[in-house]
Amino acid sequence: MKFTTTAILTALYSSVSYTSTAWTTTSSIRSMSNTNLRMSTTEETTASSNVYTFAKSEEIFAEAQTLMPGGVSSPVRAFKSVGGNPVVFDRVKGAYAWDVDGNQYIDYVGTWGPAIIGHADDAVLDSIKATMDKGTSFGAPCALENELAKMVIAAVPSVDMVRFCNSGTEACMGMIRLCRAYTNREKVIKFEGCYHGHADSFLVQAGSGVATLGLPDSPGVPKSATAATLCAEYNNLESVKTILEENKDEIAAIILEPVVGNSGFIRPTPEFLQGLRDLATENGAVLVFDEVMTGFRVSYGGAQEYFGVTPDITTMGKVIGGGLPVGAYGGKKEIMELVAPAGPMYQAGTLSGNPLAMTAGIETLKRLSAPGVHKELERMSQMLVDGVIAAGKKHGHAMCGGTAGGMFGWYFCEGPVYNFADASANSDLEKFGKWHRLMLERGVYLAPSQYEAGFMSMTHTEEDIQKTIAIADEVLGLLAAE
Numbered sequence: 460m461k462f463t464t465t466a467i468l469t470a471l472y473s474s475v476s477y478t479s480t481a482w483t484t485t486s487s488i489r490s491m492s493n494t495n496l497r498m499s500t501t502e503e504t505t506a507s508s509n510v511y512t513f514a515k516s517e518e519i520f521a522e523a524q525t526l527m528p529g530g531v532s533s534p535v536r537a538f539k540s541v542g543g544n545p546v547v548f549d550r551v552k553g554a555y556a557w558d559v560d561g562n563q564y565i566d567y568v569g570t571w572g573p574a575i576i577g578h579a580d581d582a583v584l585d586s587i588k589a590t591m592d593k594g595t596s597f598g599a600p601c602a603l604e605n606e607l608a609k610m611v612i613a614a615v616p617s618v619d620m621v622r623f624c625n626s627g628t629e630a631c632m633g634m635i636r637l638c639r640a641y642t643n644r645e646k647v648i649k650f651e652g653c654y655h656g657h658a659d660s661f662l663v664q665a666g667s668g669v670a671t672l673g674l675p676d677s678p679g680v681p682k683s684a685t686a687a688t689l690c691a692e693y694n695n696l697e698s699v700k701t702i703l704e705e706n707k708d709e710i711a712a713i714i715l716e717p718v719v720g721n722s723g724f725i726r727p728t729p730e731f732l733q734g735l736r737d738l739a740t741e742n743g744a745v746l747v748f749d750e751v752m753t754g755f756r757v758s759y760g761g762a763q764e765y766f767g768v769t770p771d772i773t774t775m776g777k778v779i780g781g782g783l784p785v786g787a788y789g790g791k792k793e794i795m796e797l798v799a800p801a802g803p804m805y806q807a808g809t810l811s812g813n814p815l816a817m818t819a820g821i822e823t824l825k826r827l828s829a830p831g832v833h834k835e836l837e838r839m840s841q842m843l844v845d846g847v848i849a850a851g852k853k854h855g856h857a858m859c860g861g862t863a864g865g866m867f868g869w870y871f872c873e874g875p876v877y878n879f880a881d882a883s884a885n886s887d888l889e890k891f892g893k894w895h896r897l898m899l900e901r902g903v904y905l906a907p908s909q910y911e912a913g914f915m916s917m918t919h920t921e922e923d924i925q926k927t928i929a930i931a932d933e934v935l936g937l938l939a940a941e
């Protein structure tokens with residue numbers, strides 16, 4: 460029995476629109492397709508790979524859907540935009556993840572960025588265990604906060620003082636209030652496709668999960684909450700100038716991802732960041748780099764160090780928590796001293812600065828600060844992106860992509876992609892969905908959305924990269940044969 464690739468892919472992807480109630484049907488179609496794909500691969504290509512099956516994941520996820528909205532604790536994890544159900548993880552180590560069916564993956568999601576030194580690093584785990592013996596939360600000052608604060612202040616050019624909180628969303632909520640308090644202005648400029656967490660005022664053209672789900676804005680966000688949020692186009696200084704002219708002396712802040720990771724991966728043009736720096740200064744607005752994703756990832760000092768442009772305020776998260784919940788915002792002393800209790804701008808948190816997260820962050824940064832780490836991360840990221848794009852071109856696919864330190868991405872379009880409009884107008888999302896599933900079934904775990912970046916870790920090896928490229932070659936060949 461031999462199925463054509465097209466028939467297999469049609470069967471495979473006709474299953475993705477099934478809802479939770481039909482999961483067994485979906486599951487059986489997929490496992491039939493998996494078998495067929497394995498046969499097809501063995502017969503038609505030399506680079507055959509074992510194609511995974513996901514019976515236990517399917518079972519657990521079916522139950523999860525009855526217990527939690529969409530079966531997940533954060534939307535993108537549900538794989539809605541790529542089709543099929545997510546795999547359920549059992550454990551992670553280094554560059555790898557294992558699901559509950561025992562399938563092993565080369566992981567390029569890295570728990571969405573924090574796992575830059577590799578998952579479950581022994582030194583980090585040992586330190587967390589040692590701290591845990593003293594308790595899990597103090598709700599009182601602890602010396603570990605000073606230690607992590609000193610590391611952050613030493614590394615990030617814009618940061619003289621820092622406030623720790625529990626997530627990137629919280630950091631951005633504190634940051635926007637601080638910008639408004641400092642300038643005594645209300646309006647802010649953000650950029651289409653940039654994500655700054657799920658606070659009401661940022662859920663405008665917000666990229667990431669919001670774009671993935673086709674929800675440019677979310678119901679439940681009062682109009683009044685977003686009325687002061689003005690959207691400009693990324694890499695387009697003119698669009699910023701226009702807003703500044705139309706809202707003279709009213710803009711509190713210009714807020715952006717200095718490298719976009721929430722519309723897929725987009726680098727700023729050389730003149731864009733410096734242009735924003737100049738415009739913010741000229742207009743009395745605070746320039747904010749949201750480095751929740753890029754901080755300590757594109758270089759040790761973040762995107763501001765990588766590109767040599769210093770904002771007034773920086774938000775952080777992910778890497779500085781070493782895999783535990785953390786967020787932070789920091790900036791010039793004169794601005795940060797407005798934050799309570801030093802100043803009147805209120806922001807607080809029961810678990811903020813908790814000893815476990817501080818410990819994981821400290822140990823992670825110690826490892827990450829070794830010389831040459833980020834150069835190596837970029838070399839590996841570039842090797843991966845070049846290899847995958849070359850495989851795509853070989854099989855006749857339009858593809859483009861890029862890297863910055865340990866962050867990377869590619870689109871199924873010719874490119875270049877300068878902003879969210881380019882990404883959403885040109886990239887082939889259907890192809891991305893198929894690509895994602897076929898890579899997953901062969902042991903490569905990629906972000907389940909075209910609108911997310913990829914993350915390299917210190918534990919990925921050249922062998923992992925070459926294996927990923929070989930699998931990509933096979934998958935892109937299958938897609939070309941459709």
Ligand SMILES: Cc1ncc(COP(=O)(O)O)c(C=O)c1O
Nearest residue numbers: 626627628654655656749751752
């Ligand atoms: C740039 C940026 N800002 C803010 C956030 C929100 O962070 P968190 O998910 O920790 O709330 C994210 C999350 O991915 C992000 O990428």
